[in-house]
Each structure stands twice: as C-alpha cells, then as structure tokens.
Amino acid sequence: MVDAVAAFVAWLGASVVVLADGRRGLALGAAISAAGMAVLALDVAGPVAAGSIALGGVVAATGRLRSGRAGWHVMPAGSTPRLVLCIAVALVALWIAAALTTGPGVSLRFTAMVVIGLSGARVLGADEAPALFSATGLLALAIALAAGTGQPPAAPWPFLAAAIIAGGVSWITPRIVRAA
Amino acid sequence: MQPEAVELVVLAAAALAFAVVFSPAAASRRELLGKGGAGVLGAAAIAAVPTFDLALLVLLALGVLHSVIGGKRSLAIRLRGPLVAVALLGLGAFFARVQGPDAMERFAAVGLVAGLAAGVGVLPYLHPIDPDEPLVSSPVAWLAVVGPVLAAVVVQRAQSLLLVDAAGAFGAMLIGLGLINVAWGSAGAWLTESEAAAWRYSFVADWGLVLCGMGLIVADGQRAAIVMLFSIVLGRLPLYLLSRTAVRDKSVSGRPVSLVVAAALAGSAPFAGFAARLLLLRAATQLFWPLAIVLAAGMLMWLPGSLRLGRSLGLLKGRQAVGIALVLAVNVAAGLYPLPLLLAAHL
Amino acid sequence: MPSAAVLAPVVLPFLAAAVIAAFGIAGVSLGRAAAAAGAWSSAVALVAVWLPVRSSLELVLGQLGYGSALDLRVDGVSFAFGLMIVLPAAVLLTLQPRTWAEASISLLGVGAAMAAVEAGGVVLTAIAGGTAATVAVVLLETEDPAAPRPSWALLLVGWLALSLVGVILQVGGGTAVYSAVPVATVTSALFALLAASALLASCLLPWRMWPSRLWLRPSLRAAGISIATLYPLGFYLLVRAYELGDGRYPSQFFNVLLAVIGLGTAFAAAGRAQAAATRREFFGEVIPGLGGFALAAIGLGTPLGLVAGLVILATVSAMVACLALLPDRAGLASLITVAAAVGLPPSIAFGARALGIAATFEAGDLLGLVGIAGAAVWATWMVAGARAIGLPGGRGHPAAETFPRVAMFIAAGTLLVGPAIAAFQLGFANPVAAEVMRSSAASLGGGLTSVITVSSVLPAVTLFAPLLVIAIVAYGMSSTSAIKTQARPALFKLPSFAAVDQARAALRSATVPEQYRSILNVRELEAAAAGGGMVLWLVALIALAFAVTR
C-alpha cells in the first residue's frame, strides 16, 4: 500500500514539474517526486539509495528556488494539453505496469515509466532553462530508479550519481546560460 | 571496458589532438582543448562505467554540460537531443528488464534504437544546426566524438539486454534507419543550400552505413561499422575542421586536392571508406544479398555531395595543407590495411 | 626467384612518385628523368620476374582485414597486361615534359594499375583499380580542370560493382582469389555483374565516352597516361573471368553478347570516325575502335579469339603512346599512323584482326555471323581511314609534347612487325591462354613462323615477309603529292543521341506542378526534419513502435 502511495506521489510531483512554470511550482514538484521515488528506492536498493534520492531531491528543490520565474505559475493559461499528457501517460504506465508486465514491483515499474516519460516530454516541450533543468533532474533520478527493476541492483552507484546530477543541474543559473 | 568503445575513445582523442594542432587560430585551440577534452572524457566515461544506467547518467550529464558551454542555438534545442536519448534509452532498458509479453521486448528494442538515433543526431532525430556555431557546441560533436562511443556501448548492451526475437527487431530497425539516413544524408549533402548543413548531412550519410553495419548481426557488419566510424572520426571530422576556415570565406577551390579529398569523402579506393564499404557488402551478402545491391547503389550517392564538399575545402596552405596530407595518408593506410583497427576492437 | 620480387613492379613507381613529390615540395623538380626511371624500372622488374620463370610467381602475406590476404601474383596474364600498361606510360613519361605534381600523380596511377593486374584476387583488383581510376581523374583535373575528363561516377560504379563481385565470391565460394574460386560459385548473375563492371571500367560502350573524348583535350599528357593505365583493366577482368570459370564463361550467351557489344563499340567508333571533321577527331576514335575489336575477339571464348584479342590490345597500347606523341598536322607520321590504325596489311593489327574474324567462324554455332559483322565494321574503318588521310589536322596541341618521329616509329613498328605476329603471340599471348584456358589452350600451335587455327594456317613469316617487301617497294616508289587535304562529307550519319540528351534535359528541369508545390516543398520538408520539432520526434517514435509490432 505504501508503495502505491509513493508511486502516486512521484507521479504527482512529476506532473507538477510538467504543469508549473514558476520556480516554486517547479521546486515543489521536484521535491514531491523525489520523495515518492525515495520511498520506492528504499525497498529496491536500500537506505543509501533512498537517502541519495531524497537528498538529491532536496538539493534540487532548494537550487530551483534560487532562479527562475518568481511564484508558482502552476497550470498557467494554455497548459491544458500538458494536463492531458500527465493523465494519459499515467494511465498508459499503469496499464503497462499492472496489466501488461508481470512480477512484483508494480509501483516501481509505474513510477519509473511515468517519471521518465513525463520528464522526457517536458524536455521536448519546454523552452526555459528552469523547467528544462528540473525535468533533467527528475529524469536522472528516474533512470537510477529504473535500474532497480528486473534484477536486484548490486550497488547504489546509479542512485548516488543521479542525486549528484539532479542536485547540480538545478544550481545552474539562467545568467550563465544566457551568457554562454 | 568494451574494446570497441576504448578504440573509439582513442580515435576521438587523436581527432582532438589533430584539431588542436592544425586549428588555424590560437584562441580556438584553447577552446578546442578545453571543451573538446571534456567531450572526449565524457565519451570515455560512457565507455568506462560498469552498468548501462550509469552510462545513461553520464550521457545526461554530458548533455547538460554540452548545452551549458554555449553556442548560437537555444538551450532547449541543445539539450533536447541528449535528454530525449537518455529518456528513450532508459525506457528501452526498463522494458528489457521487466517480464511481460514479447511486445515489451520489442518496445525495448524501439527505445534503444530511437535513443541511439537521438543521442547521435541522425534521422529521425536530427539535431537542429546553426552554420555559425563553433564546432565544440555544434551537433558534429555528438556525430563525431560522443556518438561513436555511445553507439558501441548501446549496441553491446542491447546484445545482452535483448532476447533473440527482439535482437532481430533491433537489427532490422537499425538497418531501416541506416538506409533512410544513407538516402537523406547523401541527398542532403548534395542539394542543401548551406555548406555547413551539407557537411552535417555527410556525417549523417556515413552514420547510415554505420547503423546498417551494426544492424547486420554478422561479424563483418561490426567490422564495417568500426572501420566506418574510423573514417568518420579520423577522416571526415578532421577534413570538416579544415574546411570550416574555407567555408566562411566562401572561397571555392577547383584545385586537384579538392578531388582527392572528394575521393576520400566519397569512400573511393584506396581510402578507409572503401574498406568499410567492402566489409559492409560482405556482411549484407552473407545475410540477404538484395540488401547488398541496395547498399551498393546507395554508396554511389556519396559522389555528388563529396565533390561539393571537396570543393568547399578552399585554398589551404602551410599547416592546413600538412593536415590534409596527414589525414589522407592515415585514411589510405587504414583503407589498405584495416586489420589493426579490427584487432584492436577484438573483431 | 624470391616471391617478394613480385612487389617490385608495383612498389617502384610508388617509390619514384614519393621521391619526385618530396623533391618537388622542396622546390626541386627532378624532371622527366625521375619519372621515366620510375616507369621503366617497373617494366624491367616485371620482365625480370617473369622471363626466368615463365610461370606464375606468387607472394601471399597476411590478412588485410576485409577477407583478403595481400596476394600479389605475376603470371602470364599479369605479365601481358602489365606490359600493356607500363610501356606506353614509360614512353610518355620519358618524352613529354610534366610538372613534378603531374609526374608524381602519373606514377601513382601506373603503380595502382600495376597493382590491379598483379592482385591475386577480385577484391584487391577492385581496390587497386578503383585507386587507379581516382588517380586518373585527379591527374586530368590537375592538368586542365576545364577539359573533358571521365565521369567519376561511371568509373566508381564499375569498381564498386567489381568489389561487390569479390565480396559475393568470398561469401559464396569462401575466397575471391582467381585461381582458387570454385567454378560453381561463378553463376550467370554474378558473371553478368562482373562483365558489367569490366565494361564500365574501360568504358567499352557504343556511346562516345572518355576513351574517345580525352583525345580532344588541349594537351594530351594526362590523357595518354590515363588511357594507358585505365583502358586495359576492363579487358583484364574479362580475361581473368575465364580463369574463374575454368576456361569458359557460365553460358555461351555471354560470349555472343560480349562479342556483339564489342562490334557495336567498334562500329559506333567507326561511324564517328568516318564523320570526323579533323584528323584529331578521327584519331580520337582509334582506341575505342580497336578496343571494340579486341572485346569481340576476347569475348568469343576460344583460345584463338583470346590470343587475337590480346595482340589487338598490345596494338592498342602502342597506339596510345603513338597518338599522344603525334602532332596534329599532315605528314608522313600521320599517314603511317592512319595505316596502322586501320590495319593495313601486313601489319600486326591486320593479322590480329584477321585471326579474330577467323576465330569466329571456327567457334561454330552461328558465331560466323559475328565474323561477317566484324568484316563489315572493318570495312567501315577502311573508309574512315582513307577519308581521314585527306582531312585537316585539327586544333593541335603544344609542340613541346609532340614527337612526330617517335610516333611514326611506333606506328611503323606495328606495320613492320606483322610477320612476327606468330612469334609475338607465342611469347606474349599464348601464356595468357595457358593460364586462363588450361583445358583448351593446347590447340594453339604454329611456333615462330605461323599461327595454326582449326581449319587453316596463317603463314605469318612466309607470307607477310615478302608482302612487306612488296609494300615497302611499292610505297617507296609512290609519292603522296596527289593527296588533297579538304573537308570531306561523312558517308553516313550515326543516329544522334539527341533523344537521350532531350530526355536528360527534361528530367533535369522537371518540377512539381505549381498547385502541388506547397505539399511537396523539399526545402520545407528538410527544415521540418532538421528542426527537431516535438511532434516529429514523437511521431517517429510511435512509427518505430508500430513497425516493430508488425
């Protein structure tokens, strides 16, 4: 039951990142999604992995609060297609995770697919740096989480690496990007 | 580490060294060394990390790094290719690991092939280009430095991740995409208006043959791919570097050197491209001989584009002329005697 | 004789090219001496390797990486074709002044062509031949970018097709080495591909292509070298094809087809020659004409046809050197060259063509009709030659590169050695037949004085010698004052390929109708594909997923 809630939370966070344009919305989404993924990682890869994801999420959210458009800007005007995207991806992921594939770890499979899918779609659709880098952070965490599906992960390295990337990416300020 | 990937990292390092030595301006040499070095290190990291997921994370980091170092194109465009590649490769690996119907395996193959195409920057996921963009931040960095290593890693991992049926679909998709890129790339190199785009399309055309080689599961296919990647990294890339000075000056040279360069770019004998084509025809003949006929016909489409690119090399003197001679000599040696390349990659 | 000696004829030109280039870059031009040394040393090395042994000497080193070992071989075939390539090139490199770059590139071409004929397998021949073609294009471009040169695409098609043949042999038969390929591997389809690549490599086609057009270049330095190195290679492949098929082509249909293509080429060249406006245009058709006769003879599939074809090819290589050195003006040199070109008796060209026609009758199965056609084409060449004697010289090319006496000596040489055709065939052509037609080559006989065919004997020495004396006396007594140089009408017009040119122009100017242009705008299509749009990327992913689940 905990895993299911964690999966929902991860999806909710990823959806917020897709729907929000303001720094607060993006930070909140990153944090929520990381939290959900951390809980799932605890079962799959142990406390170090879960801690890495959680820490990565916190650092990412903190970094995101420093730069980007002020305020929440969650579901701004014209974001209906993104909303439809979040729901559709969730439904497809759920169908694949629960009905199509077999074996334990339905929540893990759902979360990996939905976070990778939504973050990839956000990268494809976004133009501003904050949204792009937030999605990048989530993508990194999801890739590490996906490493846990199938066979048991031998080492926590993917989670550590993902955390570093997620955390580091959010501290890249738009000024550096504009000057480059 | 995978010997093939190691060899490609070494070739990328050699190409970087060539670029630094034969680059016309001092300022660009430092930039080349710094940013180019980071690219080569990133490629090495992709090859070195023990698991596929870590490789994806390294690729993601490299993508972010490449987008941040600047360039004419917008951040979103520079970030899109690598990140979509990571997402697709991640999903591909994920589908390969979960138990489920055969379709899941095939979706895994789709994810890996699409991710590879997005990472390298070939059809259908061409990275948008800007003619005035410096080399290190242009898509050619993915096509000629990181892409080869990424391709080697992805193909090798795919062989372990995918079962027989999905592996067949994986190979078939690679060959299909390869033929599309051969046609589009060679036509683009010939007909497109801007010279820089023409050079990019010529890389895409070469990648078409690489994908076909990787898709042909026989040993000769892998050999063809590694020799073709050699002719990209240590043939087409250095010549592209040298031509960038001429392209801006719009000086088109009718000198015979441009014909020799055109021959090297067109994969004519005795350059490395011809040896790669020979191996590719061998592999195709072993698998399905009509494919060899199609490939042989496709190989002729390099000619007009290569003549154009050869002419765009301009009147190069002194150090650049020595650079061209060195590139041609290396390609002739590899074309006549590619065995060391293959042994180094354990093929 | 150490087997490494087979490397010499290939390596020596490359070495000379490197030395000339090194000195040239340093600002010192070594002139003709170095170039001549490179070429003549290759010729001497080839003879030195072959004569003492007079059987095949092979060097096999390690694998190269594409399924072939480095396998070089000097046997009867490579000796004959090697001489046909290197001798005219050596003469031209010795006499004609060149820049160091042109000399160096020319020697690269000679070396590559020698490697092509010494290669022990089809794949190596494809690589070396492709290299020789590339070098020839570069050489012609170096000398004069504006002058006509071969279509690079056409040359590349030929050699790429040959590499496909080599690959199929490797995959189907386990090897592409000429002497080791299992006969069953050479199917009709594969042979058709091999024959097509041979015809493209030497451009043995009825249309007016580079073997004719190169002679109209303002300077003939690069043209002579290019034709000397490239033209024999297509015939070399057709001769080696006999070795692949154990002395025969897969079906007699190919023998007839190649003979007809050869005669078609010779007739088309004759048709253009008899319509030539200047003597230079006439001489431009001599090489394709002789090549057509050689192809017709070699394509017959009998030992007599093969040796007749080889003797004609030897005449072709002599004429390449002669025509490149001949000035574009009237005079005795020009007259003798015309006589040699049309094969006035008792020249060696006359004897070889007569043997070629005789071979068609003795090959049986209605091939005699090819012989009749051959005689008719030869008659057309007689008309063209007679007409050309009175034509104006032509545009002319730099005096520094013309040597009328040497050209006359070469042309007269082909006339005077007519009586020695039997000896020449015995030493030059029979070893080739023995190499590629082992089972049927024994029928060739006659020794040094005559050529024995199935139904008759050509008394080369005993008939041609007195005939030669008669010719010398008769022409010695006559005077050429009566020849009137004038513009002469053509006897007939070949069907001009205007229709082909119109079709090509229509294809080039074809455009999409105005109302559909917005849909099929290539520029916009390219922009969309290269724009990296989200929709395109997602659609592509879905398409791949859909394709995979079929």
Next chain:
Amino acid sequence: MIQTLVSIATHAVALLLYPGLFAMVAFGTLIELAWLRLSAREWDWPVLPRRRPTPVVATVALCSVMAAVQLAAPLNPVPGDERSIVLATVGLAFTAWAELALTVEFVAEPGLLLLIQVCWLLAVLGPAVQPESLRPQVLGNLLVPGLLPLKIACAFLYLLCLPPLLRLWPFAPPGERRGKRRLDAGRILTWFPYCGLFTTLFITPSSDDAVGLLRFFGFDFLVAAIVIAAGMLMQRRGPAIARGLYVRAVPPYAVLVLAVVVTTSILMR
C-alpha cells in the same frame, strides 16, 4: 630454317608471278581493254598508266596480290592449308577505298558503295558460317545438298555486287577528267582477284594441270564477261536504274541471303 626460307621464296614467287602480280596484270589488262572497247562509243587506244605508281595503286597492288595468292588457282605455289578466305576478303575490301584517301572526287557514291561492299562481304563469308572452315578451296568443293541453295544465293549476290566494286556502274566520279582515257591501273589489278575468288568459292576446284588451268581461267573469263555485260547494261540504262537496283533491290536481297545463311546453319546443326 631452310624450310622457312624455301617457303618464303615460294610465297614470293606466288605474290610476284603466279597467281600474284604478273598474272593479275596480264589477266586484268585483257579484261580492261575488253571493257574499254565495249563500253566506249568510239574506240582509240587508252593512255598507259603513270610510270610512277600513286599510293592508291601501291595499296591496291599490295592488297590484291595478298588476295590473289589465297585463290584455288591450279599450280598455286601456296599450300592449300595456308590459304584463308578472311585474308582474301579483307585484302579486296581495302582496294575499294584506296582512292578515297586521295580525294573525295575520285569515289562516286561512297555511302552506297560501302553498303554494297557489306553485301559483298556477306556473299563471300556467308558460305563459311556453317562449314566452319576458312579454306577457299574447301568451301568451293562443298557439294552438300543442304548448302547448295546458300551457295547459289551467295554467288548471285556476289555477281550483283561486282560492277560497283569494279566501278563499272554508271556513276562517274566528279573528279574524272574528260579527254583521252587512261588505263585504270587500280581496276586492272583487281579483275583477277575478284573473278578468281568467285571461281574459287562457287565452282569446284580445278586440277593442278593444263586442263585445270584452262578450266579455272575459263571460268574467270566467263565471270568477267558477265560482269562486263552487267556493267554495259547499267551504262545504257543510266544512273537512275542503277541507283534503284542498288538501293531498293540488292540490300533486301542481301537480307534474304542472310536469312538463308542462318536457316541453313540451324537446319544443318
């Protein structure tokens, strides 16, 4: 070595005396005088050809003697197996075009003449396709019923083509000078090879004795007479008839002969 020298001497004798140069000049002069006598309205002795031969005459002489020694003339010093129909045919083909080398004006209707020469080549070489033999006397000696239609068709085509090849047709070349007629040295040299080749190919070989000689030359004179008659007929009928014959009749007939050659070869395989 001695055998070779003897053979060279034999061939030299054949080339210069018989059946070579001397026999050609003798036979040709007689026939040429007959032709001049019959074809001219008022007769007076023609001027002898120039003492110094032109390249045309030299070429015609060279090629004609080579053709003449291939004939199956009785007592021909050249051994039978060393004769070839190809050498004879090609040699005579050269003689038709030697004059074109000097100037266009000396050759009437060159295009049509080339067409007729191709028909003549078919007539001469056609009979050799099926037997696969190149010895003239062997072809002449073939009396296989299956080959007779072919030989008859080729013989008729051969005779049809002779008048133009010997320039007896009514097309006077533009360059021909009026006034006193000069003996045509070129034609004199070709009468014997053309007539002798017909006799060799289409009449059974004669024996190597006086009777054989009479028989062989008898047939030669007969062929010459037929050709002269045909020439005179065409002279009288005028150029239009002659052009009509050689444009609309001879080529189609040659195609028919070609069909006969192919059919005969297929049937007799």
